Amino acid sequence: MENRLDFADYTIDSAVAQKLSFASIEQMCFTLQKYSAACFDISYNNFKRYAEKDKLCVDPKIRCWVNLSFNEIAGSEPFSQICLRWRHKASGSLSRLTDAIAAAGGSRVFIAIENAWELCEADFSLYFDVARRCGVKGIIYCCNGAEDFLKLYDKLSRIIKIAPCPIEFKTKNRLGLAAAQSMSAIKAGVSRIAASVAGVHCDCPLEEVLMAAKFLWRVNIGAGEHLAGDFQRILLTLGFDIPAKKALIGSEVFAHESGIHVDGIIKETTLYEIIKPEDVGAKRKLVIGKHSGTASIRIKFKSFGIELSEDELKGLLLKVHQLAQMQKDPVSDAQLNALYQYDSAHRCLSSKGRMNYVSCKKI
Amino acid sequence: MCPVKKFDIVDTTLRDGEQSAGLVFSEKEMIAIAKALDKTGVKWIEAGTPAMGIGEQKIMSRLFEQRLSATLIAWNRANKNDILASVNCGFSWIHISLPVSDLHIRCKLKKDRNWVIEKLKESINFARSLNCTVTVGAEDASRADPEFFLEYARAAAECGAVRIRYADTVGCFDSFTAYTNLKYIAEKCPLPIEFHGHNDFGLAVANTISAYKAGVALASCTLLGIGERAGNADMQKVIESLKALYSFDCGIDTKKLAAVSKIIPPNFCPSALSRRSS
Secondary structure, three states: OOOOOOEEEOHHHHHHHOOOOHHHHHHHHHHHHOOOEEEEEEEHHHHHOOOOHHHHHOOOOEEEEEOOOHHHHHHOOOOOEEEEEEOOOOOOOOHHHHHHHHHHOHHHEEEEEOOHHHOOHHHHHHHHHHHHHHOOOEEEEEOOOOOOHHHHHHHHHHHHHHOOOOEEEEOOOOOOOHHHHHHHHHHHOOOEEEEEHHHOOOOOEHHHHHHHHHHHOOOOOOOOOOHHHHHHHHHHHOOEEOOOOOOOOOOOOOEEOOHHHHHHHHHOHHHOOOOOHHHHOOOOEEOOOOOOOHHHHHHHHHHOOOOOOHHHHHHHHHHHHHHHHHHOOOOOHHHHHHHHHHHHHHHHHOOOOOOOOOOOOOO | OOOOOOOEEEEOOOOOHHHOOOOOOOHHHHHHHHHHHHHHOOOEEEEEOHHHOHHHHHHHHHHHHOOOOOEEEEEEEOOHHHHHHHHHHOOOEEEEEEEOOHHHHHHHOOOOHHHHHHHHHHHHHHHHHOOOEEEEEEEOHHHOOHHHHHHHHHHHHHOOOOEEEEEEOOOOOOHHHHHHHHHHHHHHOOOOEEEEEEOOOOOHHHHHHHHHHHOOOEEEEEHHHOOOOOOEOEHHHHHHHHHHHHOOOOOOOHHHHHHHHOOOOHHHOOOOOEEOOO
16 A cells, blocks of 8 residues: 555635635645645636636646636636546547647646546546547546445556556545545555545545544554644634534544443543544543443542542432433533532431422523 | 345434434434334334433333334343343343453453353343343454454354344444455354444445445444444445445335434534534
């Protein structure tokens, strides 16, 4: 396995589509380059509507995707790299494609075969011939998100062996398979994977492929310790709410509530965490709720400076479960303390009379 | 390798799904989810953990009153109190879980492999003495010695368990390791295997598809992929992937599944990226 990973980022295209300021986009590019983003793909349509066009097209890392139209090819002239969208047809002529490559100036051109999953290896030979003749910089294999990972790996491995230029990979996440398919492509030896932060705009979630390659395959990727914060900021800038449980970058992805899991985490974090929260710049969280066990309550009160007896623990646990079920929410520290105070007062008063538990409102 | 002809989905929304930190289903929601899942054609519902207490036991009993076609399964640790609590709720299908990785056995339980095998046999025999059908769980199987997993499976089979869950507890599989490891195990395992994937690297659905390809017979899934940490395998995506890649029909109505998924609060869904409302 090559110890290198390279991404074509699509997050920026979302920013361009939303007409965010160039300063914001520049900041995003700077951040994403920490995460192996080697180029930033934007669509010509979004570029056309963007106010600060001149600043976008001078950046050599920005690649413009165009349809095979004279206007778009001409309009993309200032870019150092362009990608021609192409759909293969059986027995179709490639002359339109070769004409477009010539018009675009071959050596800055990539070809994206948007239905590559339908092609057999012999079909790719046609495009390799075009690539040789026209000096094409690379070919992008666009997958529809529904290819078997082993067959994809086999197919890409064979294609890459005979390709005269780098092969990139792009896929869709409609079936939740984009990260895995991208990993098949990496294993096969593609030079670059299309991805975006949390799968925005492009579908393959960058953080998933990056961290899976780093921690499962030991690919040398230096960055990571600020991943969660960096990607959360980018998503907020783009106007997205990040799911709290989003793999690797969600705010609650290292939150533990279930008694068995908390008990395990206390003993050894690797029992229930394949990576440490610090590996992605996140924090572990202990949630007290319906599924908590005595270990959670004990450790929570230890943080308050209180050592609980077994009886106190059992009594509190029952009330925690009841309260969490009643309010359909975790039990806050303030509520926990109130329950403890109530229990203590109740034990104190038990010989003198009854005290009724009324409610414990969430503060 | 021919794809398996039979592949069942085991829904664990009400058990592992609800273990998503901070998530609580009301009794009404649990019943609604169970009934709706039943209508989609889901055959197996892991309903909960009666050992959690009286509140949970009450809800479990209410689930039985719904007379669902799906089989309700209770999750248990390998101890008699857990199993008795489940039986007293009305469960006749009991799932008993023990860890099989040396990491879990040594660090969590402070025991050894022999203890795990003995505890497994003891608890299966106890559950069977109460006329229960038993499935067993192998926690952290993806980090376990495969030969010990097979030893565990053989012990379970000898005691009368009917299937075994292979848990990728911390989501450390990728498609390739899932396929390779599960293919090896599936060819030698005396019991049908249920793959249980977690989504820590966003690979739970893909690993479940690899499991299907490797020849396992069942997979745990949840609605919208909710569950511990980054969740479990998203049932809808697993079903749609099997259809798209292998023309395999799980026999579950995905339109009805999409409807029941609306009961799940969206902020617990790991993949629901949404625009901020202005």
